[in-house]
Amino acid sequence: MNELPVVVVGAGPVGLAAAAELAERGLEPLVLERGTHAGAAVAEWNHVRLFSPWSELVAPAAGRLLAAIGWSGPAADTYPTGSEWAESYLRPLASALGDRVRFGAEVVGVARRGRDRVVDSGRDDEPFTVHVRAADGTEERIAAQAVIDASGTWPTPNPLGGEGLPAIGERAAVDRIGYRVPDLGDPVVRARYAGKHVVVAGSGHSALTALVALSGLAKESADTRISWVLRRGSVGNTFGGGDADQLPARGALGLRARAAVESGLITVLTGFRTETVERDEDGRLSLISSAGQRLDRVDEVVTLSGFRPDLGLLSEIRLDLDPTLQAPVALAPLIDPNVHSCGTVYPHGAKELAHPEKDFFLAGMKSYGRAPTFLAMTGYEQVRSIAAELAGDHEAAARVELRMAETGVCGGAGLFDEPEDTASAGCCAEVLPLAAAAPQRGRTS
Incomplete structure (x- = not known):
């Protein structure tokens, strides 16, 4: 042996x-x-x-x-x-x-x-x-x-569906749904997202990276719209520890994503767990949550849920x-x-x-x-x-031979789903409140 x-x-x-x-x-x-x-x-x-x-x-x-x-x-x-x-x-x-x-x-x-x-x-x-x-x-x-x-x-990326399995219609819409951070430095990829309504789903570092990149595209192309869909009930600690993060580049990423949201380049929808993906006669998508909320006229979805x-x-x-x-x-x-x-x-x-x-x-x-x-x-x-x-x-x-930096994200879904939860303060910098658009029932253009 x-x-x-x-x-x-x-x-x-x-x-x-x-x-x-x-x-x-x-x-x-x-x-x-x-x-x-x-x-x-x-x-x-x-x-x-x-x-x-x-x-x-x-x-x-x-x-x-x-x-x-x-x-x-x-x-x-x-x-x-x-x-x-x-x-x-x-x-x-x-x-x-x-x-x-x-x-x-x-x-x-x-x-x-x-x-x-x-x-x-x-x-x-x-x-x-x-x-x-x-x-x-x-x-x-x-x-x-x-x-x-x-x-x-x-x-094996996680699906868009909020139950851990693909949403109804997700597989059929795979031509409009990506599961990786898009490379906007590639002219072909950039053209795919420029001037479109793009939905980013996810709350981790990959999602923040995509939001920062797409917000830059939105500054150059006024017709580009970005919606950020979160399953959790509030933005909470999603942006991480900021200046208190022991990995400065990670903290900076969160701060840049926060700035993009606060500038109005990104519309935030919280408490949205996708259950169904529909395609209209123009080929655009609608995302419907398990609570019946809708996000319509979506051109592209970037799913970054782990x-x-x-x-x-x-x-x-x-x-x-x-x-x-x-x-x-x-x-x-x-x-x-x-x-x-x-x-x-x-x-x-x-x-x-x-x-x-x-x-x-x-x-x-x-x-x-x-x-x-x-x-x-x-x-x-x-x-x-x-x-x-x-x-x-x-x-x-x-023997332990490594001293870890503190993580910039204190928690994922689960306990952090509820808007009133304040347990995310942890060891990181204070998390400031951020106004977010709650998903509405009926149609959202």
């Missing part, structure tokens, strides 16, 4: 950091990535600038590996775009790992050799079998002593997941957006990420399940601890 590799699923920031940590401890990693290059998912939001500086985006073991081959990182206090992160760090890191990273290798299943999830006998004595499908359709099985699934949640893990490939692995968040049970209380406030997402590692399936771990964004506000630093600490645990260094695995 010890001669087998530790398979890491995904060649993103956390997956490659895991490989560097494993290699540094004398374990042989094998990273399997279905894309054609490192950071394939990051490349899909290449135009978005991160609110973490370079000093927080290079994993410690990865930095040491790169330094050994003469890599010199960008200025520590600058903020890269997704494209810059991938090109200046992730791809050189994958190159430094060499043939320990395989591209065009999609993991379609993980199991114990000769055992389905029901069988107890001899389970822990058998290696994992990782079922892999290549781009040409050929399949193989790779034996592994341990598996770290760092495949992320990017391929992501969820794809657990289908783990159907034969024994997981211990929180029933609400789909995150590891021991981790869930630390990240639950219904109850946690700023600063309560403590660094965590192998102990919190363990499952009944010995030597199997979820890491990175996928470990958060449906919880938001994940930071790269968190993932780097996760895999440092996991690698130590797999190497038998239990003391290092249990």
Whole structure:
């Protein structure tokens, strides 16, 4: 068993950091990535600038590996775009790992050799079998002593529908509904949204990023209208900690979004949970809420309501997941957006990420399940601890080696749905009231 590799699923920031940590401890990693290059998912939001500086985006073991081959990182206090992160760090890191990273290798299943999830006998004595499908359709099985699934949640965005499932008519209107921050620097994309009525649905950092970008478009094109649809009952702490945010770029994003709303460029509708999407004779959309509210004559919808893990490939692995968040049970209380406030997402590692399936771990964004506000630093600490645990260094695995900045968003939906809720003050800056347009019954042009 010890001669087998530790398979890491995904060649993103956390997956490659895991490989560097494993290699540094004398374990042989094998990273399997279905894309054609490192950071394939990051490349899909290449135009978005991160609110973490370079000093927080290079994993410690990865930095040491790169330094050994003469890599010199960008200025520590600058903020890269997704494209810059991938090109200046992730791809050189994958190159430094060499043939320990395989591209065009999609993991379609993980199991114990000769055992389905029901069988107890001899389970822990058998290696994992990782079922892999290549781009040409050929399949193989790779034996592994341990598996770290760092495949992320990017391929599975949450739907527009307010119940966690697509709204009625959402799938039929997919030509008018996007689930990513639009790249308005692309002339074709810009033309799609210019002069149109655009609805942004969501309350996280991606939604704020889209609002800021679209408000700039609205300044240039007077016919551009932006509606911001929120499921929660009030804007509340959506803009985050502002100047008190320990990640200044994240605080600045919230302040810019607030300014765009207060300038009148964005109409805010709260308490709107989309139930139905209708298309009129002109091809424009109407969004109807579960309470019968309507938002009519919509040209484009940008849905940015978070992501969820794809657990289908783990159907034969024994997981211990929180029933609400789909995150590891021991981790869930630390990240639950219904109850946690700023600063309560403590660094965590192998102990919190363990499952009944010995030597199997979820890491990175996928470990958060449906919880938001994940930071790269968190993932780097996760895999440092996991690698130590797999190497038998239990003391290092249990040690906390990361001090987190306070989060700028104190909570998600849940308790923050009610307009009268004031629990969001937490550790962040005071949240000032913001007038918002309540969705009205009947037609809204």
